[in-house]
Amino acid sequence: MKFRKRRTRNLQPIPKTAREGRSYEDFQGFLTKNDISYWLEMDSVTGRIGGKVLLTFNLSYCNFIFARLLDNKTANEVAKHLYAIKNDLHQKEMSFCELFPVILTDNGGEFARVDDIEMDVRGESKLFFCDPNRSDQKGRIEKNHTLIRDILPKGTSFDNLTQDDINLVCSHVNSVKRASFNGKSAYELFTFTYGEEVATLLGISKIDPENVIQSPRLLDK
Template structure:
């Protein structure tokens, strides 16, 4: 029989007064191994505190394994809540493990539940990234070949940029609305932390794009930016004058800027293709960016980009910008 709360109170008093495990077990008419196990599992620092012990017990109850993890009402409600917040099954699984110190439910279990026949009426698949019943093969966006003055190839970047050893290296791109001309979203993603910044601009022109980049890099330090070969980046040398090195991916190789491409895909969950940006307010975009930056990522060991950025800024001694 499990140790009860009133027994935990007595254990705390007796253990604190110096009684041995065998003496406590006699007082409670319990097996000494039961008392020893209780002290080992629910110890607080160098002692034993009843309320802390019960808190640990309750936490273990919440995440205890059932025959099927989703039969645990608390796990089920957590999974459902996070799906509705646009978390992926992988993020849900990883965050549960991070917070509880062990695996609670794997991502494939969540995917299987979402797609099983018995739950199709709940339409849970609509909360998944692509909102499709079946997965569809992905295709990269074509990049128009244009001449960029003094373009520097991505292959000349320092290797440490690719391995994400240092902070301050970005990947930039444009997210296009319904019209090929008109308002667009300029995005910059920091490679190490995966932290996203995005600004609505009036056009995809080189001038508007440059102004957006200057605004972003005024608030957070940048060492390099890697872009595609779009016309909007023809004024990249202005960034060089600010001490920011610029590099360009190979044509038709969006995978070379995978961090930005994947993050833009998250924006598309909120603003699907063919969505007009004519009435998109910056505050609305800020809300989207906030949600993305506060979603855990497997590559960050299920910390969030926001948490990763805070850590990096504290290391280099820079205050967190107010706008972020």
């Protein structure tokens, strides 16, 4: 019983009022109404229970993934790191909400601070939630999580890792040449649209093809 309390103590449920107008159906309608064809999927990856976790982001059209290493799985940590990302972009006269106008995530309590997630200096991103128990509705980030797990297997503690370590893991995943992209990598597609400076600000760099960590799943996704 003590284990159960430690696991759930920091996770506050998302208020019902916060979910109003932010359902998966609302998400689909918002994309159609505003003629938006891409979105940012957001999720978390757990290491040791009670230890550090990853806050992950995946851009839908090119499967470009970046992540932040959180001290714990709480809404405060998510808000803090999102603020840092937005501030880094703002310092370079870029806007998170313009780059990523729509965010789709699950109903985890770590995403309860809706206003902090949506708010940006120059506007806001629109946050939506998947239906309960429908992780397939954000299947792109779920697939990229399996690639991260090829490097950091399930059960691995993240406690001794640094943000540089996480950036390197995501850089390898982003640098794989994918058949589904006609031999291009997620990094190449992302930087073609946004430029290398944005990738660098998000902590991602290009890995030379001969040095990319390979696995069967990295080759065919």
